[in-house]
Amino acid sequence: MNPVGRHPAPHDVFTPGSPPLEEHNIYVSRTAAEHSLRKYIQRRQVPVVWGEYGVGKTTLVQRFFQEKSAKGTVVYIASVSGLTLPDIFRTILEHLEYTVTVESTTTDVVGVDGGFDLRIVKANAKGETANSLRTQLVITSPTDTGINNIIREAGLTVVLDEMHKASGGLQAAIADWIKATRAGASGFQLVLVGTSTDAGRLVALDPGIDRYVKEMPVELMSEAEARYIIDEGFNRLGLTISPDLRGRVITSAAGAPTIIQALCLDSAEEALSADRNHVSEEDLKQAVAAYLKENGGRLADHYYRAIETTGPRRYRKQVLQAVAMAKNDYATMDDIRDGVSRSLDLDVPSTSLSGPLRDLRTAEYASILKDVDREVSGVRIHNLTAFTDPMMKSFVRFMNNLDHTDLMPLATPRSELGDPDGERSV
Numbered sequence: 001m002n003p004v005g006r007h008p009a010p011h012d013v014f015t016p017g018s019p020p021l022e023e024h025n026i027y028v029s030r031t032a033a034e035h036s037l038r039k040y041i042q043r044r045q046v047p048v049v050w051g052e053y054g055v056g057k058t059t060l061v062q063r064f065f066q067e068k069s070a071k072g073t074v075v076y077i078a079s080v081s082g083l084t085l086p087d088i089f090r091t092i093l094e095h096l097e098y099t100v101t102v103e104s105t106t107t108d109v110v111g112v113d114g115g116f117d118l119r120i121v122k123a124n125a126k127g128e129t130a131n132s133l134r135t136q137l138v139i140t141s142p143t144d145t146g147i148n149n150i151i152r153e154a155g156l157t158v159v160l161d162e163m164h165k166a167s168g169g170l171q172a173a174i175a176d177w178i179k180a181t182r183a184g185a186s187g188f189q190l191v192l193v194g195t196s197t198d199a200g201r202l203v204a205l206d207p208g209i210d211r212y213v214k215e216m217p218v219e220l221m222s223e224a225e226a227r228y229i230i231d232e233g234f235n236r237l238g239l240t241i242s243p244d245l246r247g248r249v250i251t252s253a254a255g256a257p258t259i260i261q262a263l264c265l266d267s268a269e270e271a272l273s274a275d276r277n278h279v280s281e282e283d284l285k286q287a288v289a290a291y292l293k294e295n296g297g298r299l300a301d302h303y304y305r306a307i308e309t310t311g312p313r314r315y316r317k318q319v320l321q322a323v324a325m326a327k328n329d330y331a332t333m334d335d336i337r338d339g340v341s342r343s344l345d346l347d348v349p350s351t352s353l354s355g356p357l358r359d360l361r362t363a364e365y366a367s368i369l370k371d372v373d374r375e376v377s378g379v380r381i382h383n384l385t386a387f388t389d390p391m392m393k394s395f396v397r398f399m400n401n402l403d404h405t406d407l408m409p410l411a412t413p414r415s416e417l418g419d420p421d422g423e424r425s426v
Contacts, residue, residue, distance in 0.1 A: 007238045010272065014233055014265035016258050019059040021066060026233040026261075028225045030060050033218045037064055040214050041189060046178055048163070048192045048202070051218035052329060053390040054258040057193050058161060060218060065157055075158045081165035085173040088160070089147050096154055148180060152187040163194030164390070175205040182212040195390045196329040220255025229260050234279065237268055241279040248405040249284065254397035263287045281407075288402065289409040299395045302366035315356045316365070318343050323369065323385055324396035330372050330384040357385065368392060 008024040020027040033049075037060070040047040049057050065074045075095045077088060093100050151158070160166075166174070174192075181188055192202075203210045221229075230246050241249075253259040266287035271279045292300055307317035322339025323331045331339075333350055336357070341348045360369040372386045387393050402408045 008236060010237060010265050010268040013236050014261045014268065016261035016265060019062045021062060024236065026229055026236065027059070027063060028221075028228045028232075030056060030218065030221075030225070033060055033216065034064060036216050037061070037191075040216065041191075044182065044189070045211075046182070046190050046192065046209075046213045047216040048194070048213060049216045049218060050194050050196060050329075052220075052393050053195055054256045054394050055218050055220055056257045057195075057218045059257070061159055061191060061193055065159070068157055073155050073157060075156055077158075077160050079162040079165060080160050080170060081162060082167075084167075084170060085177065088158075092151060092156065092158060093147075096150065096156075098150075148188070152181075155187050157189040157191065159191045159193065161193040163192045164196045165194075171201060172205050175202050175209055178202070178209045178212055179206060182209070221253075221257050221260070222255075223250055226250045226253065226255070226257075226260055229257070230264055233264055234268065237272070239268055239271055239277055239279055245279060245281060245284060248407055252288070252398060252401050252405050252407055254394065254401050256394040256398070259291065259394065259398055262291050266290045284407050285409040288407045299389070299392055300399075302368050302389075302392070303396065303399060306360055306365045306368045314359070315340055315348065315353055316360060319353060319356050319360060320368065320396050321400050323387065324393050324400070329390070329393075330386040332384060336385065 012022070012024040013026050015022075015025050037047055037049065049061055051057050062069070062076070068074050069076070072095075075092050077083070077091060080088070090100050160174075163171075178190065181190070202213055227246065227250065230241060230249060234241050249260065249263050253263065263284065264287075267279050267283040270283035270286050271277075274283075303320070306320060318340040319336055321343055322336045325339055326332075326335045333353070336353055337348060337350050340353060357369065359365050361367060361371065367388050369385050370388045372384045387396075
């Protein structure tokens with residue numbers, strides 16, 4: 001049994017909706033990634049922490065800087081979508097309790113390039129006189145020493161998340177900013193986070209920053225790491241889970257920490273509500289149903305629309321699985337052909353996959369895939385494929401693996417899981 005007050009609540013242990021930063025939150029160290037992050041920070045380089053959605057990038061960074069954050073020396077910007085560099089400067093200054101006013105000016109100024117959204121920013125620290133020369137400044141470019149000296153003197157770490165949503169102008173401005181700040185005195189650290197290899201894009205904008213910017217991939221959670229999350233998390237709640245069920249959770253999640261946390265949270269609540277000290281198969285099936293309905297409703301709708309097959313074999317489901325299994329955030333035609341051939345145990349030619357790929361990029365199939373291009377070793381590569389919604393990659397693997405775990409709640413109408421016809425496609 002689980003006596004009241006002896007154990008924390010399930011939502012205090014498993015936190016699928018937010019980084020596990022509190023005392024009872026379960027967290028497993030990502031040793032390799034943390035080692036790389038520490039190395040780059042010590043060398044004053046700019047790590048670009050990247051990996052697919054839900055792999056634990058933000059959690060890793062926030063845990064790494066948790067002590068500094070408690071001291072107020074971390075500025076974390078959750079998303080750079082729609083922002084300019086002056087917007088970021090303003091957030092930094094306001095964090096330091098400066099009073100900031102912004103005036104728009106013309107952008108047709110010599111020496112200001114890279115898409116920099118020129119503004120005049122006047123700032124003075126609260127409590128200081130308006131005529132203080134130290135705190136009055138005008139910012140006209142990413143290389144201005146005024147703002148950079150303030151950040152450096154405060155010993156700040158600035159974390160910019162969702163860099164994959166940055167505009168071309170912001171990326172160019174950040175490249176200029178990196179070049180201006182890395183060459184100076186120590187005291188300011190910049191960390192970039194995103195779902196794709198943004199380092200290559202930044203370096204392409206200015207090869208001179210290549211020695212500063214370092215890609216730092218965060219891989220999918222290993223089986224050992226996932227096992228720790230499950231065993232230690234349930235132990236803190238006074239619950240047990242059989243090795244078989246634990247293995248099925250790990251298989252279903254396919255290395256995504258957010259899915260593991262979600263399944264564990266809901267199954268723990270099911271068990272405790274039934275006044276049991278062990279997690280049952282039915283608890284897990286209910287947890288899967290809850291995840292599909294609450295967290296994956298929109299994704300499930302797009303997924304079922306995409307894989308629904310009529311007439312001859314269309315390969316759409318296998319194409320999605322192949323893109324989901326690609327190591328990078330994009331898949332080549334070779335990746336897709338090899339993945340489809342493996343899943344069907346037959347040799348499928350690329351010509352047979354062109355139609356399904358084209359279909360999956362159309363609105364009829366929820367535009368679930370899109371064309372991308374990448375700069376690799378100075379060469380622009382075209383005809384690459386990625387998911388339009390980065391959340392879809394782990395979701396497709398989850399749906400595929402459910403077929404091998406017998407955790408799909410058959411009693412739940414499939415219309416509630418996003419399949420309007422209530423039928424399972426093959």
